[in-house]
Amino acid sequence: MTMTQPADARSDAADAVLDVRDLRVSFGPGLDAVDGLTLTARRGETVALVGESGCGKTLSALTLSGLLPSGAAVSGSAVLDGLQLVGRREKQWRGLRGSKVSMIFQDAATALNPLMTVGAQIEEVMAIHGTHGRAERRERAVQLLASVGVPDAAHRARNHPHQLSGGMRQRVMIAIALAGSPDLVVADEPTTALDVTVQAQVLTLLRDSTRDAAVLFITHDMGVVAEIADRVVVMYAGKVVESGTVTEVLERPHHPYTVALLASVPDPDTPRVGELPTIPGRVPPLGERGTGCPFRDRCPKAQERCAEAPPLAAVGDTGSVAACWFPEHTAQTDPAEEATP
Numbered sequence: 001m002t003m004t005q006p007a008d009a010r011s012d013a014a015d016a017v018l019d020v021r022d023l024r025v026s027f028g029p030g031l032d033a034v035d036g037l038t039l040t041a042r043r044g045e046t047v048a049l050v051g052e053s054g055c056g057k058t059l060s061a062l063t064l065s066g067l068l069p070s071g072a073a074v075s076g077s078a079v080l081d082g083l084q085l086v087g088r089r090e091k092q093w094r095g096l097r098g099s100k101v102s103m104i105f106q107d108a109a110t111a112l113n114p115l116m117t118v119g120a121q122i123e124e125v126m127a128i129h130g131t132h133g134r135a136e137r138r139e140r141a142v143q144l145l146a147s148v149g150v151p152d153a154a155h156r157a158r159n160h161p162h163q164l165s166g167g168m169r170q171r172v173m174i175a176i177a178l179a180g181s182p183d184l185v186v187a188d189e190p191t192t193a194l195d196v197t198v199q200a201q202v203l204t205l206l207r208d209s210t211r212d213a214a215v216l217f218i219t220h221d222m223g224v225v226a227e228i229a230d231r232v233v234v235m236y237a238g239k240v241v242e243s244g245t246v247t248e249v250l251e252r253p254h255h256p257y258t259v260a261l262l263a264s265v266p267d268p269d270t271p272r273v274g275e276l277p278t279i280p281g282r283v284p285p286l287g288e289r290g291t292g293c294p295f296r297d298r299c300p301k302a303q304e305r306c307a308e309a310p311p312l313a314a315v316g317d318t319g320s321v322a323a324c325w326f327p328e329h330t331a332q333t334d335p336a337e338e339a340t341p
């Protein structure tokens with residue numbers, strides 16, 4: 001393992017539309033729920049933020065959307081298309097949400113307004129940002145609905161949310177998110193509530209319809225990551241523990257936590273015998289994280305050295321970074337490579 005700057009997170013910052021560096025969200029001394037998030041994303045690129053519940057994914061997403069709960073203090077930097085997002089006030093955020101950043105939540109049923117037609121909700125985003133005249137807004141709302149795969153879009157635009165299925169409502173959420181042509185779409189577990197077939201359709205659609213925006217896709221599910229992501233950032237207990245291209249992270253995971261997350265994904269080609277492995281133990285709650293590697297209590301490879309926190313460092317030669325003293329799939333630990341004279 002070479003001790004360098006996190007290459008993957010930084011090397012392509014020049015053409016990134018989103019550049020997040022050392023982002024921290026804290027609820028008080030020793031209570032850093034997000035503890036140094038660094039990532040970049042280009043237009044048309046989907047970066048998946050992965051980890052179990054409590055790892056800090058949602059707070060990261062809320063920070064980038066200006067929706068943090070009160071009591072949370074943010075530091076670090078998050079620049080979107082030249083605009084610093086950290087430190088903005090709510091009044092400034094109102095002008096940015098929809099046009100610069102938009103969010104897609106897990107539960108479209110509660111995120112949508114039950115009293116307005118879905119067409120009117122799409123038009124409202126355009127009206128708030130003063131884009132397009134009235135007739136044009138109506139026409140574009142129907143076009144957007146059609147583009148996210150809503151059949152008979154002109155008719156459906158006049159429906160209220162309760163008249164649509166869960167999958168159709170989530171498509172409407174995507175249409176609303178895209179109505180203001182944002183630079184960044186933050187999608188927090190957007191397909192978790194859908195059944196598997198609809199989930200796959202919505203993921204494909206999200207991918208195809210966000211070619212001009214960067215997408216930060218939050219999920220706990222490595223199966224979904226394989227479907228949607230270009231790059232992956234794995235978080236554990238508020239920290240980035242691994243980041244790299246989707247191929248590298250899925251095929252040659254370096255951090256034992258990433259290995260464990262991948263082991264808990266069902267393999268569609270192998271008949272399931274017994275239960276899927278789960279990771280024993282739990283994410284340490286805030287205030288109980290101490291120093292050292294946060295994963296060491298659950299890690300099969302933990303040794304004495306892990307009492308000292310490992311830095312995020314380059315692993316392999318594909319730009320991946322991992323925070324582990326004993327990473328998998330590296331020159332030192334790969335038995336196949338060791339066997340080569």
Ligand SMILES: Nc1ncnc2c1ncn2[C@@H]1O[C@H](COP(=O)(O)OP(=O)(O)OP(=O)(O)O)[C@@H](O)[C@H]1O
Pocket residue numbers: 027033051052053054055056057058059060069071285286
């Ligand atoms: N308002 C709050 N006050 C205090 N602690 C909070 C608050 N919101 C979240 N936390 C804590 O911050 C940590 C990260 O929470 P976060 O919701 O970002 O995790 P997550 O990875 O998104 O999990 P989930 O998938 O369950 O949403 C957790 O330990 C959580 O208990």
